[in-house]
Amino acid sequence: xxxxxxxxxxxxxxxxxxxxxxxxxxxxxxxxxxxxxxxxxxxxxxxxxxxxxxxxxxxxxxxxxxxxxxxxxxxxxxxxxxxxxxxxxxxxxxxxxxxxxxxxxxxxxxxxxxxxxxxxxxxxxxxxxxxxxxxxxxxxxxxxxxxxxxxxxxxxxxxxxxxxxxxxxxxxxxxxxxxxxxxxxxxxxxxxxxxxxxxxxxxxxxxx
Amino acid sequence: xxxxxxxxxxxxxxxxxxxxxxxxxxxxxxxxxxxxxxxxxxxxxxxxxxxxxxxxxxxxxxxxxxxxxxxxxxxxxxxxxxxxxxxxxxxxxxxxxxxxxxxxxxxxxxxxxxxxxxxxxxxxxxxxxxxxxxxxxxxxxxxxxxxxxxxxxxxxxxxxxxxxxxxxxxxxxxxxxxxxxxxxxxxxxxxxxxxxxxxxxxxxxxxx
DNA sequence: TTTTTTCTACCGGAAAAAGGGGATTTTGCA
DNA sequence: TGCAAAATCCCCTTTTTCCGGTAGAAAAAA
Numbered sequence: 001x002x003x004x005x006x007x008x009x010x011x012x013x014x015x016x017x018x019x020x021x022x023x024x025x026x027x028x029x030x031x032x033x034x035x036x037x038x039x040x041x042x043x044x045x046x047x048x049x050x051x052x053x054x055x056x057x058x059x060x061x062x063x064x065x066x067x068x069x070x071x072x073x074x075x076x077x078x079x080x081x082x083x084x085x086x087x088x089x090x091x092x093x094x095x096x097x098x099x100x101x102x103x104x105x106x107x108x109x110x111x112x113x114x115x116x117x118x119x120x121x122x123x124x125x126x127x128x129x130x131x132x133x134x135x136x137x138x139x140x141x142x143x144x145x146x147x148x149x150x151x152x153x154x155x156x157x158x159x160x161x162x163x164x165x166x167x168x169x170x171x172x173x174x175x176x177x178x179x180x181x182x183x184x185x186x187x188x189x190x191x192x193x194x195x196x197x198x199x200x201x202x203x204x205x206x207x208x
Numbered sequence: 209x210x211x212x213x214x215x216x217x218x219x220x221x222x223x224x225x226x227x228x229x230x231x232x233x234x235x236x237x238x239x240x241x242x243x244x245x246x247x248x249x250x251x252x253x254x255x256x257x258x259x260x261x262x263x264x265x266x267x268x269x270x271x272x273x274x275x276x277x278x279x280x281x282x283x284x285x286x287x288x289x290x291x292x293x294x295x296x297x298x299x300x301x302x303x304x305x306x307x308x309x310x311x312x313x314x315x316x317x318x319x320x321x322x323x324x325x326x327x328x329x330x331x332x333x334x335x336x337x338x339x340x341x342x343x344x345x346x347x348x349x350x351x352x353x354x355x356x357x358x359x360x361x362x363x364x365x366x367x368x369x370x371x372x373x374x375x376x377x378x379x380x381x382x383x384x385x386x387x388x389x390x391x392x393x394x395x396x397x398x399x400x401x402x403x404x405x406x407x408x409x410x411x412x413x414x415x416x
Numbered sequence: 417t418t419t420t421t422t423c424t425a426c427c428g429g430a431a432a433a434a435g436g437g438g439a440t441t442t443t444g445c446a
Numbered sequence: 447t448g449c450a451a452a453a454t455c456c457c458c459t460t461t462t463t464c465c466g467g468t469a470g471a472a473a474a475a476a
Contacts, residue, residue: 010291010312016224034313056291083218083264083291104218105242147452160403162432176454182434191434192462193402195368201409355422370462384424390464391422400432401463 001025002119005048006032007039007065008081009058013104017052020108027115034058036065043073050118052102055082055089063089063096070097077118085128088203100124146187146205153180158197158206209233210327213256214240215247215273216289217266221312225260228316235323242266244273251281258326260310263290263297271297271304278305285326298337308332354395354413361388363414366405 004027006014014032021027031046033039036059043051051069055062066078080093080101090101099118102110103126110126117124146154156166163181167174181193188196200206212235214222222240229235239254241247244267251259259277263270274286288301288309298309307326310318311334318334325332354362364374371389375382389401396404408414 010221010224011315012224012228012312013218013220014224015227016218016220016222019223019227020220104220107219149453157402158406160398160400160406162400164432172453173455175456178433179454179456182436185434190368192368192370193400193433194365194405197402197405198366198368198409201406206406357423372462380423381425383426386463387425388423390466393464399464 002027002050002115003030003048004028004115005030005039005043005046005051005076007034007036007051007057007062008032008054009034009056010054013054013081017111020111024108024112026112036060036068039065040068040072043069043076047073048076050077050079050099050115052079052081053098055080055084055093063092066093066096066098077121079114079118079124086204090125090129094123100126101129102126103128146184150180150184150187151205153177154184154196154200155206157181157184157193158200210235210258210323211238211256212236212323213238213247213251213254213259213284215242215244215259215265215270216240216262217242217264218262221262221289225319228319232316232320234320244268244276247273248276248280251277251284255281256284258285258287258307258323260287260289261306263288263292263301271300274301274304274306285329287322287326287332298333302331308334309337310334311336354392358388358392358395359413361385362392362404362408365389365392365401366408366414 004017004021006017006029008014008017011034014034018029018032021029027050030048031042033042036057039051053062053066053069057065060068062080062082066080069076069078077099078097080090080098081104082089082101083104085103093101099121100114100123102114102124106114106126114124114126152170153166156169161169163174163177166177170177185191185193185196188199190196190199197206212225212229214225214237216222216225219242222242226237226240229237235258238256239250241250244265247259261270261274261277265273270288270290274288277284277286285307286305288298288306289312290297290309291312301309307329308322308331310322310332314322314334322332322334360378361374364377369377371382371385374385378385393399393401393404396407398404398407405414
């Protein structure tokens with residue numbers, strides 16, 4: 001039996017997966033959490049083989065959580081879980097170290113397949129997710145890899161703060177903020193903040 | 209026992225609700241469907257007292273389905289079900305005849321409360337949904353009325369063009385563009401372009 | 417017809433951002 | 447331990463935006 005841990009803020013979904021796997025002979029639920037931080041805490045004692053991670057969590061997003069999970073618990077295979085079949089979600093989840101991407105409309109079979117595949121070390125893609133990854137010509141400009149600090153500053157920029165104000169908030173020099181800003185512009189390949197904010201929202205790097 | 213029918217395209221959610229209500233003494237699941245048309249078909253024979261309707265369905269959206277349900281089966285009380293707590297969703301669902309709005313992160317108690325309230329003919333709102341509905345003024349910081357020209361310029365600003373470039377594109381003076389920019393900032397009540405772009409996207413004044 | 421709004425245009429000055437460098441310390445990871 | 451990446455700080459120059467006004471012509475509303 002493959003031990004599975006669920007991280008999703010919706011009790012309904014947690015209960016749903018539990019129920020779907022109740023009579024399963026391949027997987028069993030060993031625990032669940034409704035947000036990232038309690039999940040990270042719980043996983044110290046519970047040691048599942050597979051973790052189902054929702055993309056949308058209250059405290060931190062599933063992609064970041066996936067990265068943290070893989071870092072702290074490299075043995076755990078992570079499966080992305082979401083309602084949305086957006087390309088960027090899937091690719092970012094995979095590049096964060098996930099072993100697959102599962103839509104919430106998955107059937108019991110798909111769920112079991114995904115878990116076993118992940119457990120074996122394979123990469124699982126639901127049919128729909130695979131279709132998205134293989135079909136459309138990716139004319140999408142590569143979304144920049146941002147550091148944690150850059151994300152932080154990008155968020156404050158999008159909120160309308162100036163370098164000076166950001167510097168005060170983060171207790172660093174305005175010059176440093178400006179450096180980050182310049183790096184951000186370079187990474188995004190744009191020439192001013194307005195375009196960058198739009199881009200960042202488009203690629204869901206920042207909330208709004 | 210209140211008979212409940214679930215319409216949601218996610219088996220996980222259906223199973224979740226079933227599981228949550230398995231030991232319930234107030235409600236029981238009498239059936240489920242994964243899309244609107246099969247639901248309408250199934251409801252001809254099954255006659256539930258309450259229907260849980262997801263906002264996002266593959267064939268038609270939950271709001272339209274709610275309207276059709278209330279028309280064909282006026283006795284059935286409809287409860288909207290969604291991950292999203294967007295104001296428009298809630299209000300549109302209610303005006304379509306729903307007896308309440310339930311978020312998918314609802315607990316067993318909330319679920320039971322919602323079902324019983326709906327069954328009694330009351331209007332149920334989850335705490336979060338109610339919070340959104342009751343504070344309209346602060347929630348909607350009057351989205352600015354923009355003139356056609358202003359929208360045009362806002363769009364170009366969001367694309368990263370400078371006043372100079374916009375002026376060339378529209379065959380007007382850069383000073384004029386700057387005037388519009390200033391008016392836009394004033395209307396949005398923000399102090400720089402970055403914040404304005406974010407606002408504009410938030411209020412769907414510009415696409416991205 | 418008067419009034420208001422919108423679009424247009426301008427000025428001077430301050431503030432911030434953008435462009436293009438360089439340099440040092442932390443920190444994570446091999 | 448030692449490298450590479452990230453974060454930090456600094457310089458200078460130019461460009462652009464922001465702020466505070468003013469103001470005329472045209473179009474729309476009263």
